[in-house]
Amino acid sequence: MDTHITEINNSxxxxxxxxxxxxxxxxxSISIRAKVAVSFSLFFLLSFTVTGWSYWILTKVxxxxxxxxxxxxxxxxxxxxxxxxxxxxxxxxxxKEALEPLQKADDILTQNSGKxxxxxxxxxxxxxxxxxxxxxxxxxxLSSAKDDxxxxxxxxxxxxxxxxxxxxxxxxxxxxxxxxxxxxLLAKRVPIYFxxxxxxxxxxxxxxxxxxxxxxxxxxxxxxxxxxxxDFTPIMPARKxxxxxxxxxxxxxxxxxxxDHKHNVLLESHKLRAIGTLVAGVAHELNNPLNNTLLTASxxxxxxxxxxxxxxMEMVHDVINETERAQKVxxxxxxxxxxxxxxxxxxxxxxxxxxxxxLVVNQVKFAKVDLQLACDEHLPLIHGDDQKxxxxxxxxxxxxxxxxxxxxxxxxxxxxxxxxxxxxxxVEDNGPGIPEHIQGRIFEPxxxxxxxxxxxxxxxxxxxxxxxxxxxYIRLASSKDRGTTFTVALPTTESAQPxxxxxx
Ligand SMILES: Nc1ncnc2c1ncn2[C@@H]1O[C@H](COP(=O)(O)OP(=O)(O)OP(=O)(O)O)[C@@H](O)[C@H]1O
Ligand SMILES: [Mg+2]
Numbered sequence: 001m002d003t004h005i006t007e008i009n010n011s012x013x014x015x016x017x018x019x020x021x022x023x024x025x026x027x028x029s030i031s032i033r034a035k036v037a038v039s040f041s042l043f044f045l046l047s048f049t050v051t052g053w054s055y056w057i058l059t060k061v062x063x064x065x066x067x068x069x070x071x072x073x074x075x076x077x078x079x080x081x082x083x084x085x086x087x088x089x090x091x092x093x094x095x096k097e098a099l100e101p102l103q104k105a106d107d108i109l110t111q112n113s114g115k116x117x118x119x120x121x122x123x124x125x126x127x128x129x130x131x132x133x134x135x136x137x138x139x140x141x142l143s144s145a146k147d148d149x150x151x152x153x154x155x156x157x158x159x160x161x162x163x164x165x166x167x168x169x170x171x172x173x174x175x176x177x178x179x180x181x182x183x184x185l186l187a188k189r190v191p192i193y194f195x196x197x198x199x200x201x202x203x204x205x206x207x208x209x210x211x212x213x214x215x216x217x218x219x220x221x222x223x224x225x226x227x228x229x230x231d232f233t234p235i236m237p238a239r240k241x242x243x244x245x246x247x248x249x250x251x252x253x254x255x256x257x258x259x260d261h262k263h264n265v266l267l268e269s270h271k272l273r274a275i276g277t278l279v280a281g282v283a284h285e286l287n288n289p290l291n292n293t294l295l296t297a298s299x300x301x302x303x304x305x306x307x308x309x310x311x312x313m314e315m316v317h318d319v320i321n322e323t324e325r326a327q328k329v330x331x332x333x334x335x336x337x338x339x340x341x342x343x344x345x346x347x348x349x350x351x352x353x354x355x356x357x358x359l360v361v362n363q364v365k366f367a368k369v370d371l372q373l374a375c376d377e378h379l380p381l382i383h384g385d386d387q388k389x390x391x392x393x394x395x396x397x398x399x400x401x402x403x404x405x406x407x408x409x410x411x412x413x414x415x416x417x418x419x420x421x422x423x424x425x426x427v428e429d430n431g432p433g434i435p436e437h438i439q440g441r442i443f444e445p446x447x448x449x450x451x452x453x454x455x456x457x458x459x460x461x462x463x464x465x466x467x468x469x470x471x472x473y474i475r476l477a478s479s480k481d482r483g484t485t486f487t488v489a490l491p492t493t494e495s496a497q498p499x500x501x502x503x504x
Contacts, residue, residue, distance in 0.1 A: 024250055027242040032213070035243075039205050043198065050194045057187040064180040067119040070112045071173045077105035078132070078169065082162050085139070089155065095143040102136055120172060131165040216245050223252060230465035232260040263465060266445065267391075270458040274394055275337050281362030285329050289322035296322070332359055336390055344470075346493050347384050349423045350375035350414045355386075356393035357412065363398060368406035371397070375414040380492040382423050388466045389490075392474075395459035396427040396486050402450065403431035403484065422472065422489040430483040439476060463488075 084098035109116065109129060117125045138158035145151040223235055234253045237246065300307070300315045307315075336359055357364075357373055364371045400410045411428045434442060441447045443464050448457030464474050471491045478484040 022240075024236070024242060024246050024253075027240060027246065029243070030241040031243045032209075033244070035209065039209070043202070046194070046198065046201075050190065054187055054191060057183050057190075061180050061183045061187065063115070063118065064176050064183070067115060068173060068176055068180065070108060070115060071169060071176070074105050074108045075166070075169050075173065077101040077108065078162075078165055081105065081135075081139075082166065085158065085162060088142075095139060098139055099136075102132070102139065106132060106136075119176060124172070128165075128168060131161060131168055135161040135165050220245075220248065220252070227252075227256055227259065230263065230461075230468050232256040232263070266458055267462050267465070270395075270456060270462045271337075271391055273456050273458075274391060274398075275333070277363070277398065278333060278336065278359055278394070281360070281366070282329055282333050284366075285362050286326050289326040289329075292322045293319050293326075336387065336394070344383055344385055346381040347386055347389070348379070349382050349384075349389075349425060349490060350379055352384075352386055352389045353393050353412060353414055353425055356390045356397060359390065359394055360397050360401070363401050364410070367401045367404060367408075369401060369404045369408040369410060371410045371412070373412045373414075376416060379414060379416060379423055380420065380494065382470075382490040383493055384470050384490060392463040392466055392488060393425070393427070395463050396488070399459060399486075400427060400429035400431065400484070402454070404429055405431075417489065420492065421495040422491055425488040425490075426485055427488075428483065428485040433480045433482055433484055434476070434478040435480065439478060442476070443474075 078101070080101035081098045084093070084095070084101070087093040088095045088098070109125075109132070113125065116128075120128070135158065138154055138161055142151060142154045142158055145154060219237075226233075234256060235249045237249055296315050296318045300312060300319075304312070332355065335355075353375070354373060357371060397410065397412070404410070409430050411426075413424075413426045413428075415424050415426075416422075417424050438447075438449070443460045444457075445461040446457040447461075448455040450457075460474075467474050467488055467490065472489045475487045475489070476484070477487070
């Protein structure tokens with residue numbers, strides 16, 4: 001059954017949810033520049049947060065140190081007051097001496113009330129002040145006591161308030177010292193932790209970005225290789241969003257479209273040249289049946305009266321046969337030269353190769369070379385365009401003919417490969433072979449060793465383009481004096497990938 005694969009235009013495609021099928025320009029945009037900007041903003045934000053946090057901690061530590069200085073001064077004064085209190089109790093010194101440091105301690109509290117409240121809170125500050133006021137009151141009472149009995153009643157209370165006042169202040173100083181130390185340690189460590197985390201994050205982000213860039217660059221290198229090999233299928237990257245590389249892909253697609261067009265022009269120009277070559281041979285081939293027809297018809301007219309009816313009929317049949325032969329030659333050439341829509345269909349490769357040998361039969365005859373064609377039985381069908389494939393085989397056979405001297409041999413064999421995935425056509429000649437130093441160049445467009453007007457140098461490059469588009473390949477094996485073998489491999493209809501793009 002013939003399968004006809006028509007062109008799928010980008011605009012006609014029924015896009016599914018598969019990101020690969022969404023046209024490049026319709027994808028959401030996340031540019032590389034945006035990614036780099038976001039990464040840097042993130043780094044900046046993190047650095048800003050950590051710096052701000054360190055500043056805040058250090059300010060707190062500063063406040064605590066200030067408080068500790070105030071508390072230290074305060075403690076010195078109240079401890080001094082208590083020393084005078086002790087001297088009074090032991091040596092009966094003047095108790096009023098204790099009031100002076102107490103007054104200083106009170107001044108310290110009043111002057112720094114705001115700062116102390118900030119650290120201790122209002123309640124504790126009030127307790128502190130009340131302890132001092134009570135101690136002060138007891139001191140006054142003691143200094144104005146009239147007798148020992150009255151003094152003995154006041155002293156325990158005085159000592160009690162004194163010790164409470166000192167221990168309360170000492171307890172807070174110790175607590176705040178610990179807290180300041182802890183905060184200081186934290187402020188010292190956090191930047192180190194942050195730097196380490198930032199370093200890991202930077203390595204991760206840089207690796208990610210570099211990997212993305214390198215992978216995409218590698219993919220583009222593969223695209224250029226693919227385009228170089230004549231595959232002009234548009235690039236449809238799989239990523240869901242568009243970035244700077246999408247623009248590059250669009251530029252690539254524009255370039256491949258242009259190249260595809262130019263390639264088609266080359267293809268046509270090579271075909272025209274092949275037609276020119278064939279027409280020379282065909283003219284000769286038409287001459288024979290025309291001569292025979294003329295001769296038979298003349299003889300029939302001349303001997304019409306004398307010839308028996310049977311022989312007359314035979315001669316008429318001869319005329320018909322020769323005319324049909326000429327018609328076939330013309331049809332063959334018209335087929336080859338035909339322009340029109342490319343049609344990819346399931347084809348019998350053996351028939352195509354046979355038709356191609358028929359087209360060049362005269363060139364083969366003139367060159368006095370021997371051409372043998374062998375086709376294996378039960379060959380699977382292949383997908384292709386018969387005109388284009390004929391162009392490939394005509395070129396390979398003409399190349400072999402050109403390389404051979406009279407008496408040379410061309411063997412063509414159509415067979416399956418071992419895994420049955422390809423049908424292979426080998427075109428083998430026993431000519432001089434292709435020198436090793438030009439073997440890498442013969443597929444280049446316009447490379448030819450033939451003298452002017454004999455070859456354009458497009459044959460093999462065009463042939464390779466045609467075969468590649470059908471999912472096949474052409475291989476060369478050649479050595480000096482042993483001849484040349486070209487192998488054309490085309491995938492069978494079962495193994496071929498569905499073609500999404502038509503042949504040009
Ligand atoms: N069977 C062969 N034996 C020796 N050399 C060959 C053979 N086939 C190809 N070549 C070499 O490869 C070159 C390129 O071949 P290609 O078919 O591309 O161009 P051409 O034959 O020179 O020109 P055109 O195909 O336009 O007539 C030839 O010029 C020839 O040197
Ligand atoms: Mg050629």
